[in-house]
Amino acid sequence: MVQASFGKDLESANGSKESSNAIEESTTKKEIWYEWIRNRLRYYMILELLFSICLVLILWKLCHISSQISSIHSEFQYFKLDIESNRVSKPTDTINLDGGNKKLEEFVEQVIKDIKNPSIENNEKSKEYPKQTTPTKDNSSSNNSVFHINAASLILGATVDSSRSSNSDNNPSIGRDQSGYVLIDRSDPPSDKAWCSNEENPILTIDLAKYITPISVSYQHSKWSGIVSDGAPRRYDVLACLDYYCNSLEPLVSNCEYRATGDNxxxxxxxxxxxxxxxxxxxxxxxxxxxHGNVMKTCAHTIRVYGETKEVPKVKEMTLKQAETCSELTYDYHHNPWTYNIFDYKNCTVLYSNDCCTECPECCDECVIEDINTGTFAFWFGFMIVVPILIFAIGFIFITTVLLFIAAGIGLFEIAKLQIGCLFRKRKQST
Structure with a gap:
């Protein structure tokens, strides 16, 4: 009897000991997993989390700055024109537009003559190209001098507002906006440089170089004889925008017609x-x-908006710096085409405002509104370097985060598995 009781006590003690060992083993494994996960979170994820947060903040700030710059750029023209309209101009009767330093002029002419490329034919040299617009002064009023200008001139600062114009071939979704061809004041517009649209009744919106009192508008197509080319505007209206966004319009002239005439x-x-x-x-x-021709595409080559203004852009004689610019561009065009096409600033505004068309007529014939130059090359080069680094960094952070979550999930699964195993063992022992 005593022996049987002793056997039961011994068996009970052994069972309790085994249960205690199992619980202790389970607790030890659980603590190991907890310690491993805690170390991973503490020592490995802190850097990635901080880097991720910083990257998100930087990207958000860049987007915010980009939107602010876009908004400021859109409003800048409006404020600029508003300031100019309210500015009180002083009489400029004493300005001598034909004056200049004779010695400097002679020196510049000598420099141009020495550097000119002899391969350029003389008949090309004599080809007419527009120079900086010289305003005509109207002194009908003794108190105020009024100037007549073409306010839709690219050289004076006019631009095409593509966001409020019809879709154009010159302004693709991906690429450079070349809509400004229509604002180059040329005596003979080339046939391949125009603002074109496939819309049924296209709209072209122009930010004028100055606030003016409009006198007249004109249109000129590429050279034709007898019959106007198909696609040239035939009838058009001109309206004034009373606010920057052109929500309020005022008709200036209606039903203007561009037609074939006997004197071409x-x-x-x-x-x-x-x-x-x-x-x-x-x-x-x-x-x-x-x-003309009732075709789908309408192409406008040169438009002009003439008006009166009391303030006129300054017209100066060619300076030594301008002469050097033209000489360098001419030399690069004929001798270093790679440098000219990639690094030089050679858009139409640069060439026409510096009066380079006489020295390099080919440059003006081939010029574009937005060119490839050192600035664009540096931007795209930096873009090609920065973007892969950002993609690699984001991918690294993403993959590391996923792996850490997977590891944490596996750890939690193992812990849960151990706990369930302990519960089953306890139930077996209790039964």
Missing amino acids: KQEQSCSIPFNQNHSSIGKVQFHFRQN
């Missing part, structure tokens, strides 16, 4: 009736109603 007149004008409300116009829209 290339530039044809429409006079704008005087209206006291039109004393300060800084933005206009051309609404093209019909084109």
Whole structure:
């Protein structure tokens, strides 16, 4: 009897000991997993988490700055024109537009003559190209001097507002905006440099170089004889934008017609009736109603908006710096085409504003509104370096985070597995 009781006690003690060992073993494994996960979270994920947070903040800040820059750029023209309209101009009767330093002029002419490329033919040299617009002064009023200018001139600072114009071949979704061809004041516009749109009644919006009192508008197509080319505007209206976004419009002239004439007149004008409300116009829209040939695509080559202003862009004689710029571009065009095409600043504004067309007519014939130069090359080179690094960093962070979550999940699964095993063993022992 005593022996049987002793056997039961011994068996109970052994069972308790085994249960205690199993629980202790389970607790030890659990503590190991907890310690491993804690170490991973503490020592390995802190750097990745901080880097991820910093990267997200940087990207958010860049997007915010980009949107601010875009907003500021869109408003800048409006404020600029608004300031100019409110500025009180001083009489400029004493300005001598034909003056200049004779010695400097002679020196510049000598420099140009020495550096000119002899391979350029003389007949190309004599080809007409527009120079900086020289305003005509109207002294009908003794108190205020009024100047007549073409305010839709790229050289003076006019631009095409592509966001408020119809879709154009010159402004692709991916690429450079070349819409400004229509604002280059050329005596003979080339046939391949125009603003074109496939819309039925396209709209062209122009930010003028100055606030003006409009007098007339004109259109000129590439050279034709007898019959105007298909696609050229035939009938169009011109409206003034009374606000920057052109939500409020005021008609200036309606039903202007560009047609074939007996004398093949290339530039044809429409006079704008005087209206006291039109004393300060800084933005206009051309609404093209019909084109020649009734074809799908309408192409406008050169438009002009003539008007009166009390402030006129300064017109100066060619400086030594301008002469050097033209000489360098001419030399690179003929001798270093690789440098000219990739690194030189050679857009139409640079060439025409520096009066380089006489020295390098080919440069002006081939110029574009937005060119490839050192700035764009550096931007794309930096973009090609930075973007792969960002992609690699984001991918590394993402993969590391996923692996850590997988490891944590496996650890939690093992812990849960151990706990379930302990519960089963306890139930077996209790039964």
